[in-house]
Amino acid sequence: MNKDEEITKTRFIISEVSKKFLLEGESFIVQKEHEHVREIMTLYAKQTNLLESVLLLSEANMNEEAIVLFRSQLNNYMLIEYLMNDTGNRKHYKDYMFQPVKSELSFLKNIQYAVRKGWIEAPVDLNTKIKEWKKTLKDNGYYDKSKNEYDTRPLSVAHLAKQSAILFGSYAQFYREGSQFEHSDPSSLEIYRTKFLEEYSNQLVFTMSLSRTDEKLGEKTIHWAKTIYGLSFIKVMQYLSKSYEHMIREEYKEDLAKLALFIKESTESE
Numbered sequence: 001m002n003k004d005e006e007i008t009k010t011r012f013i014i015s016e017v018s019k020k021f022l023l024e025g026e027s028f029i030v031q032k033e034h035e036h037v038r039e040i041m042t043l044y045a046k047q048t049n050l051l052e053s054v055l056l057l058s059e060a061n062m063n064e065e066a067i068v069l070f071r072s073q074l075n076n077y078m079l080i081e082y083l084m085n086d087t088g089n090r091k092h093y094k095d096y097m098f099q100p101v102k103s104e105l106s107f108l109k110n111i112q113y114a115v116r117k118g119w120i121e122a123p124v125d126l127n128t129k130i131k132e133w134k135k136t137l138k139d140n141g142y143y144d145k146s147k148n149e150y151d152t153r154p155l156s157v158a159h160l161a162k163q164s165a166i167l168f169g170s171y172a173q174f175y176r177e178g179s180q181f182e183h184s185d186p187s188s189l190e191i192y193r194t195k196f197l198e199e200y201s202n203q204l205v206f207t208m209s210l211s212r213t214d215e216k217l218g219e220k221t222i223h224w225a226k227t228i229y230g231l232s233f234i235k236v237m238q239y240l241s242k243s244y245e246h247m248i249r250e251e252y253k254e255d256l257a258k259l260a261l262f263i264k265e266s267t268e269s270e
Contacts, residue, residue, distance in 0.1 A: 003219055007055050009266065010226045014048055016259050017233060020252035022048065028247075036083050036093040037244050043083075044236055047076045047229060054225045061211065063218030064181050064191055070225045071178030077232050078160035078167055084239045085163055095155060098142065102152040105133040109152075174224055230263035 001009075018024045022045050030038045050073040057066035079096065086092035108130050115122045134150055137143055142151040161171035180188045191214055193206040237260055240247045248256065 003058070003215075003222065006219070006222050006226065007059065010051065010055060010222065010229075013226070013230065013233075013259070013263060014052060016255070018048060020249070020255055020259075021233070021237075023249065034244065036086060036090065036096075037240070037247060039093070039096065040080055040083050040236060040239070041247070043076055043080050044232060047073055047080075047232060050076065051225050051229045054221060058218045058222055061213045061218075063213045063215070063221060064188065066225075067178050067217060067221045068182045070221050070228075071175060071182050073225055074170060074174055074178065074228055075157055075160075077170070077228050078157060078163075079155070080232055080236065081163055081167055082155065082160050084235065094140070098137075098140065099154055101133060101136055102142070102154060105130065105137065105150065106152045108133065170228070174228075227267050230267055234260050234263060 022041065028038070028041070050069050054066045054069050054073070057063070057069065082092050083096060108126065111120070111123065112126060112130065114120045115126070134143075137150050137152075143149070144151065157171065157175060161168045161175075179185075190202065191212050192209060193202040194209040194212065195202040196205045196207050237248070237256060
């Protein structure tokens with residue numbers, strides 16, 4: 001299957017999911033104690049836009065930038081799995097929802113460090129805000145009294161990947177390559193330098209090229225992105241069908257079942 005055919009097929013899947021599964025523009029009602037389902041669906045909505053962005057960058061021959069977004073898509077997929085495999089006390093949901101609190105405290109501590117170094121003036125109420133965020137973490141179990149440490153660690157991809165063999169396989173196969181482009185590993189930057197003189201390498205004499213791209217990387221990225229998106233859809237559909245069937249519209253159930261089969265067959269055939 002060529003690139004244009006792959007993109008067309010992927011956009012068909014996005015269209016069906018957006019209308020019949022995510023119910024774009026229509027109302028959702030989430031019952032109390034089912035808030036994690038709200039987050040799962042919202043994450044999948046974001047993954048939909050990430051996939052469309054991957055396609056747009058690939059069409060613009062920016063495959064090296066597209067794989068960076070695919071990396072975000074993979075992280076999104078792992079968060080969905082994390083929420084769907086929660087414990088009885090909803091610890092995964094709590095850990096997920098406390099990410100902004102941890103992030104804010106880490107940010108304020110960095111500001112505090114910069115103040116001590118004399119790089120910036122102390123913002124108003126900085127210490128008060130730090131105490132407030134620490135209290136919030138402590139009151140919710142994110143404080144180790146024996147070490148006098150507040151848990152500000154985010155949900156890392158490496159941690160999320162250890163949930164299952166499938167997730168770790170995805171992490172090992174896809175994430176590392178995406179990270180090379182995300183963090184501008186020198187090995188990922190060769191594409192931007194075009195050799196100018198035959199007798200010299202592109203390390204010594206070169207021109208900058210903003211239009212070159214790795215076509216094979218683009219084909220891989222689109223295929224990976226479509227595969228992860230389809231796998232996420234099938235997993236979330238199974239999860240909702242088992243425990244939260246009311247979240248799936250009755251009039252779309254047959255179409256969504258057919259879509260899941262279409263995704264499964266198309267992925268296996270490739």
